[in-house]
Amino acid sequence: MSMKAELGAEPHHVLGVRRGATPQQVAQAFRREVLRGGHPDTGGDARAFRRLVAARDALLEPPPSPSPSPAPPRPAPAAAAAPRQPRPAPPRGSDSSALPLIVLLFLAFVAIPHVLLAIVITVVP
Secondary structure, rough: OHHHHHHOHHHHHHHOOOOOOOHHHHHHHHHHHHHHOOOOOOOOHHHHHHHHHHHHHHOOOOOOOOOOOOOOOOOOOHHOOOOOOOOOOOOOOOOOHHHHHHHHHHHHHHHHHHHHHHHHHHOOO
16 A cells, blocks of 8 residues: 555645655654644544654655665674683782782882982082
C-alpha cells in the first residue's frame, strides 16, 4: 500500500512541511498540528490524529538502504586472529615499582650533593 493511499495525501502536506525538512522541523510541525486540535484526548478527530502520526512516522523513518545485502565480512588481520593471552599479574611484593623511587632517592641524596660539593671545591680557593 502506498503512502498516499494510507494517508490520503503526501506526508509533507499533512504536516505542512517542505520536502527535505529536518527531523526537528517535522517534530515541531507534528506538535503544532496536534495542538491545533488533532489529538482525540483534546476533542480532535481520531482519524485525523492517525493521519498525523502516520505522516510523522513516514517522514522520520530512515530511507531504505539501496543494497539490502549485508557487506561481506573482512578477513581478520593475522595478529588479531590469534587469541590474546592475559598478562600475568605481578607477584606480590615485587620491587619493579620501587626501582624509580630508588633511583630518585639516589640522585637526590648521593649524586647531586657530590656534584655540588665538587663545584664548590673547584670554585672556592
